[in-house]
Amino acid sequence: MARSNDDAAEMLREFAELLAISGGPDCKVRVYEKAARSVAGYPADIAELDEKALRKIPDVGSHTARKILEYFDTGSVGELTTLRKQVPPGLRTLVTVPGLGPKHAHQVYEELGITSVDGLLHALHEHRLRELRGWGEKSEDNLARSLREAHSAGGRVQLGYALDLASQLLYRISGLPQVRLAAYAGSLRRMRDTVGDIDLLVAAVDAEPIMADVAGLPMVARVLAHGPTKTSVLTTTGVQVDVRVVDPSVWGAAMLYFTGSKPHNIQVRELAVRAGLKLSEYGLFDVATGRLIVAETEEEVYQRLGLPWIPPTLREGTGEVEAALEGRLPSLADIGDIRGDLHTHTDLTDGVASLTEMVAAAKKHRYEYYAITDHAPLLWMQRMTTEKALEQRRRIRALERTAGITLLHGTELNIQPDGSLDWDEEFLSTFDIVVASVHSRFRQSREEMTARVLRAIEHPCVHVIGHPTGRLIGSRPPVDLDHDAVFRAAARTGTALEINSSPERLDLDGDLVRRARHFGVRFAVSTDAHAVPHLDYLRFGVATAQRGWAGPDDVINTYSEARLRRFLREKSRALTRR
Numbered sequence: 001m002a003r004s005n006d007d008a009a010e011m012l013r014e015f016a017e018l019l020a021i022s023g024g025p026d027c028k029v030r031v032y033e034k035a036a037r038s039v040a041g042y043p044a045d046i047a048e049l050d051e052k053a054l055r056k057i058p059d060v061g062s063h064t065a066r067k068i069l070e071y072f073d074t075g076s077v078g079e080l081t082t083l084r085k086q087v088p089p090g091l092r093t094l095v096t097v098p099g100l101g102p103k104h105a106h107q108v109y110e111e112l113g114i115t116s117v118d119g120l121l122h123a124l125h126e127h128r129l130r131e132l133r134g135w136g137e138k139s140e141d142n143l144a145r146s147l148r149e150a151h152s153a154g155g156r157v158q159l160g161y162a163l164d165l166a167s168q169l170l171y172r173i174s175g176l177p178q179v180r181l182a183a184y185a186g187s188l189r190r191m192r193d194t195v196g197d198i199d200l201l202v203a204a205v206d207a208e209p210i211m212a213d214v215a216g217l218p219m220v221a222r223v224l225a226h227g228p229t230k231t232s233v234l235t236t237t238g239v240q241v242d243v244r245v246v247d248p249s250v251w252g253a254a255m256l257y258f259t260g261s262k263p264h265n266i267q268v269r270e271l272a273v274r275a276g277l278k279l280s281e282y283g284l285f286d287v288a289t290g291r292l293i294v295a296e297t298e299e300e301v302y303q304r305l306g307l308p309w310i311p312p313t314l315r316e317g318t319g320e321v322e323a324a325l326e327g328r329l330p331s332l333a334d335i336g337d338i339r340g341d342l343h344t345h346t347d348l349t350d351g352v353a354s355l356t357e358m359v360a361a362a363k364k365h366r367y368e369y370y371a372i373t374d375h376a377p378l379l380w381m382q383r384m385t386t387e388k389a390l391e392q393r394r395r396i397r398a399l400e401r402t403a404g405i406t407l408l409h410g411t412e413l414n415i416q417p418d419g420s421l422d423w424d425e426e427f428l429s430t431f432d433i434v435v436a437s438v439h440s441r442f443r444q445s446r447e448e449m450t451a452r453v454l455r456a457i458e459h460p461c462v463h464v465i466g467h468p469t470g471r472l473i474g475s476r477p478p479v480d481l482d483h484d485a486v487f488r489a490a491a492r493t494g495t496a497l498e499i500n501s502s503p504e505r506l507d508l509d510g511d512l513v514r515r516a517r518h519f520g521v522r523f524a525v526s527t528d529a530h531a532v533p534h535l536d537y538l539r540f541g542v543a544t545a546q547r548g549w550a551g552p553d554d555v556i557n558t559y560s561e562a563r564l565r566r567f568l569r570e571k572s573r574a575l576t577r578r
Ligand code: DGT
Pocket: 185, 186, 187, 188, 192, 194, 195, 196, 197, 198, 199, 257, 258, 259, 260, 261, 262, 265, 266
């Protein structure tokens, strides 16, 4: 089907969506929805049609036809731009929540003041939604199910979703009487990109009453197993949570044990055995006498076994114990090392917050620099033009004078199926930073895809390859790529590879980061934020960098502004010299 049909359909769908969110009349919303479907399925390229011909398309009336014409003539629709400005960003974020729909999004926004997925989860867990007009237990359950489905990946859930859920549970559990400490362990603490179940550890002297309280928490739908010190429950969104209560004196041993991973535990336990000791969730014991040696903190347990404390993100049994024994654990990049975000969007393309809002949020993160990298013209649906990019640059420069933060004007290019890019070299070289990503034709053969990405890497103006494998966790597999060839070229040309921090991407993942690092690749840990709350995704990207054993020197956005600029400059120099 003609691409222009898809674009016009997308425009009409957005119209319908925005109308619905802003409380527009149902009939009008439906008109645009129907027109969108009809246009998408129309057999001829509608960009070629005049008003009369457009009106012959089923469900396209004169209003719609004129909007389509305006869209193809000017690249935007005035009324749509106005609508976009009227809808608050918080509300637009909500509309993207699966299973909620624009009408309900509007309702929970208006009546409960909810502006984020997290807020929605809260309300869901407190059963505040079923009280709303037109809702009930059933609609609450339905929403819970679609939320879970949207965040699931083959029986597992995405890290971001699991962490939201765990934080909410911990908040409640910490408030129960007698609870001394409460924390998450398991794959969640190791920050794996997906989590099978959530493991919570609670320190308290008396377990019984806590077990009963946990079973009665509002977000608990069903109790799967109920023992004296362990309870397994299923949340209203269908995620399994194991809660274990341990005596405060053995907190460290229990955290170590239940953080895992299993291969890590086995290796650590073997060290103990060789030293005539026994390690369990209750502590480190002398085998001969049965005497408890240490148990209170993880540090003590590791230390008694001749090891430094090992960061949970490394505990996968893939060489960290050997490295620890030999005193060569990597010093990992930490969230505090990050000085700026290098991939973000605004409402000039598909973001939902304005430039001013995003920059204000970046300042709250205490960044030294911040890159705005809106989409480029070849992602035609986003309606970017050279003029718009230049206008944005003027606004950025003006804003920078009072903002107290260095703003980098960047762009996110589209790597075309043949590896070519938006804009020519002359214009591209005027950006402070250029990210290039694959946004289409994900199923090319390994040869084609590798050649495509390599061509972008060889381009003197491309500084970062965005979300290099294109995977969407649970919904789109990674592209087929010769990783080593890409890593080698990236290292040689000084092109950074992105660690996209969005919990639905985490791309590159920890394993690939680790492999790329051996080739000398540098990384940009970026959020790809399309809304203010997305800037907080950074912690997932940093954890992924850690899982790949990356240190601050490997991550270009830990650099000072001067060093970052030098890194960006060196690439084009090196390539032009050759
Ligand atoms: P998941 O839930 O599939 O994402 O992965 P984990 O690592 O959270 O696994 P889970 O929930 O089955 O168990 C949590 C931790 O408890 C695990 O990482 C290590 C520890 N653990 C569980 N079962 C065993 C076991 O049979 N042996 C040892 N050594 N450790 C275990």
